[in-house]
Amino acid sequence: MLSIGQLAEQAGVSVKTVRFYSDRGLLPEAARSGGGHRRYGPDALDRLRLIRSLRTLDLPVPDVSRVLDEEDALEDIVAGQLREVGSRLAALRWREAALRLLTDCTARERAERLRLVGALSTPPGTDALARFWRYWLPARLPARVVKAVVDQAVPAPPDDPTPEQVLAFARLQDFVITPCFVSGPRANTNYGQPEVHLPGKGYRPAVLYEGLPEAYELASAALRAGRAPHRGEALDCFVAVHAASLGRRDTGDFRRDLHRMLAAEPRIDLYWQLTAEILSPPPGPPEPTPGAADNWLREALAATAPAPDYGRVHTAT
Known part of the structure; x- marks a missing residue:
């Protein structure tokens, strides 16, 4: 004793x-x-x-x-501690990158950057981005379709960000919480909506949003290979999905109509530009986003859509 x-x-x-x-x-x-x-x-x-x-x-x-007291408790507790430590380290890396962002810039840039990063938690969450997409998507989409779109469209905050990624994420969050999106784009008449989002236009949005990921994946393969927009499987899939959502056939007339309609739609290119900066910081090659794939497909459609047939013009000789 x-x-x-x-x-x-x-x-x-x-x-x-x-x-x-x-x-x-x-x-x-x-x-x-x-x-x-x-x-x-x-x-x-x-x-x-x-x-x-x-x-x-x-x-x-x-x-x-x-x-x-519990024989098997150590493994679970250590795993939980590792998660907590990882979260703390990620927060410290975000703080470090945010502080570096405030160096080597003009006074005006510093003030703007300070405003942007001051609105971020460390590490930041993605609730505002997910909320933006739930507002942006058409009303009454099935929950599984909404979840699939949100999962694909919302970038995860990197664990070890560069200062440029911190700035891009801060700008992205600032973009989605601007007044035209706070109550949802559908509620703001000053911010246009794609035809597919509007009632009474004949679209079946669920068909469109369920089918687009396949077309985007095919286009992403071409983007990774550095291929210019062209005819092929990706474009055919893209057009077929739009045709199915409208209950029409893929014809030359439909492709002309689709090109005209897509060219007139409002865009959220800034969202995809900032997302690309978050996912693929320089100097690495950019990882295609759904927005980049959509742009590639629209350019392919514009380049290959049949020209209008106005009929032959007969002149007297």
Whole structure:
């Protein structure tokens, strides 16, 4: 049996530390002396050393208690601590990149950048971006379609961002919370909506948004290969999806109509430009976004849509 002083000396800690762990139930005493002094059994030294090791890893006392009492608790607790540490490191990297962003710029740029990054949490969340897409998409889309679009369109904040990525993310968040989007674009008559989003235009939006990802993936392969917009499977898929959503056939007349309609639609190119900057910082090659794929397909349609047939003009000879 060891006294509290002997146990503290052998473990290399203070008596106060032993008493702290004892009072919290982590280090049960085996008995008390006739004078009421604590006495510890032969296993107490190993248990105290284990407690010290766990506390060195910054495990809180309740987690230490679980490890001591539950045989399989350590693995779960360590995994949770790793997640927490990863989150803290990501926050520190975002803070560092944001601070670097404020160096080597003019006073005017610094003031604007400070306003933008001041609105970001570290690391930032994506709720504002997801909310933007739920507002932007047509009303009454099936929930699974909305989720698929949001998952594809919302960029995840990088764990170790560059200052340029911090600025792009801050600008992207600033873009989606501007007044024309706060209550949703559908509610603002000053901000146009694509035809597919408007009721009474004959579109079946769910058909369109379910089919577009396949066309975008085909176009993305061409973009990665550096190929210019052209006829082929990607464009055929893109046109077929639009035709199916309108209940029409893919004909020359339809392609002319589709080209005219898409050319007149409002765009959110800034969103996709900033998303590309977040996903593919220089000097690496840009990773195609759905917006880049859509632009490629529209250019392919414009380049290959049949010209209007005005009929032959007969002149007298």
